[in-house]
Amino acid sequence: MAVAGETAKVDPMYQFTVKPLLGENLDIAGYNIAFTNSALWMLITAVVLWVFMIGGMKRELVPGRWQMTVETFTGFIDDMLEANVGKAGRKYVPYIFSLFMFILLANLLGLMPLGIFGVHPFTFTSHFTVTGIFAIISFAIVLIVGFAKHGLHFFSLFVPSGTPLPMVFVIAPIEFISFLFRPFSLGLRLFVAMMAGHVLLEVLSSFVIDGWNAGAGFGLLVGVPSFLLMVAICALEILVAGIQAYVFALLSSLYINDAENLH
Amino acid sequence: MDLEAAKMIGAGLAAIGAGMAALGVGNVFGSFLESALRNPGAADGQQGRLFIGFAAAELLGLLAFVVAMIILFV
Numbered sequence: 090m091a092v093a094g095e096t097a098k099v100d101p102m103y104q105f106t107v108k109p110l111l112g113e114n115l116d117i118a119g120y121n122i123a124f125t126n127s128a129l130w131m132l133i134t135a136v137v138l139w140v141f142m143i144g145g146m147k148r149e150l151v152p153g154r155w156q157m158t159v160e161t162f163t164g165f166i167d168d169m170l171e172a173n174v175g176k177a178g179r180k181y182v183p184y185i186f187s188l189f190m191f192i193l194l195a196n197l198l199g200l201m202p203l204g205i206f207g208v209h210p211f212t213f214t215s216h217f218t219v220t221g222i223f224a225i226i227s228f229a230i231v232l233i234v235g236f237a238k239h240g241l242h243f244f245s246l247f248v249p250s251g252t253p254l255p256m257v258f259v260i261a262p263i264e265f266i267s268f269l270f271r272p273f274s275l276g277l278r279l280f281v282a283m284m285a286g287h288v289l290l291e292v293l294s295s296f297v298i299d300g301w302n303a304g305a306g307f308g309l310l311v312g313v314p315s316f317l318l319m320v321a322i323c324a325l326e327i328l329v330a331g332i333q334a335y336v337f338a339l340l341s342s343l344y345i346n347d348a349e350n351l352h
Numbered sequence: 353m354d355l356e357a358a359k360m361i362g363a364g365l366a367a368i369g370a371g372m373a374a375l376g377v378g379n380v381f382g383s384f385l386e387s388a389l390r391n392p393g394a395a396d397g398q399q400g401r402l403f404i405g406f407a408a409a410e411l412l413g414l415l416a417f418v419v420a421m422i423i424l425f426v
Contacts, residue, residue, distance in 0.1 A: 102425070169400070172400060173400060274411055277411070277414065277415075277418065278407060278410065278411050278414060281414040281415075281417055281418055282410070282414060285414070285417050332403070332406075335403060336403055336406070336407045339400060339403055339404065339407075340404070340407060343404070
């Protein structure tokens with residue numbers, strides 16, 4: 090790292106900078122509403138998802154490959170809600186499906202190696218503002234459905250059935266706190282998993298660059314193993330992108346299950 | 353020891369939590385595989401629970417990462 094001062098030092102956090110692209114001076118009520126790279130990649134993700142769905146919604150009797158792919162995804166979410174919520178879960182398929190596909194495509198598009206063409210993908214799921222809003226929407230659905238369906242009886246969620254009376258005063262606050270922590274943990278998990286992966290890739294790539302800059306010896310000793318590890322971590326990141334989208338959808342449907350059928 | 357050095361050591365210590373979460377996640381998948389090989393027929397029905405356990409174990413490791421990031425950058 091002795092040469093790091095002379096050569097360009099790699100800043101692993103720079104990739105998460107939100108930059109305004111259009112309308113830097115557009116203010117509404119004191120808040121800047123510029124069109125940022127984050128918004129641009131949200132738009133790209135939405136368009137990709139839209140194209141993917143339009144291409145697969147032809148309702149052919151004998152489905153082609155594209156329609157088959159779309160039906161695999163919708164069937165997957167449908168089965169998940171059927172297993173976790175039951176018959177009442179069918180009406181949440183559109184929400185959970187949109188959530189799952191949007192997060193999955195955002196994670197995967199953020200991993201695309203478009204940097205070699207000079208376009209730098211921005212993973213907006215690595216920002217807590219975005220994932221936090223997803224989590225708040227899920228949590229709001231749980232609260233609205235729970236109170237609309239069960240009224241004040243919804244509070245019995247905090248007392249598991251069969252709890253002895255003396256234990257209620259201990260268990261109810263713990264359940265209440267764990268309930269309030271849900272949106273936080275839901276948003277935090279996705280944002281940290283994506284951010285950690287991207288920081289790791291950036292740090293490994295800085296090892297490759299700084300290693301070769303320090304000479305061929307360092308390049309072979311540090312650069313080549315780091316590069317091989319980077320390729321393997323890229324594969325792992327694709328897996329993580331899928332798992333995190335799945336976990337977000339799964340936990341959302343579990344929380345909705347609490348609201349639909351009080352345990 | 354000045355504050356900057358203490359921060360770096362603290363962030364390094366917080367990374368122990370990430371390693372502990374690795375044990376937890378490994379335990380979740382290991383136990384699942386162990387029992388799935390004993391009764392493969394029941395394995396598919398338990399995949400939801402597998403990922404709930406994975407998510408719970410992983411969250412604590414990610415919290416350790418967040419603590420390290422807060423120490424370093426905030």
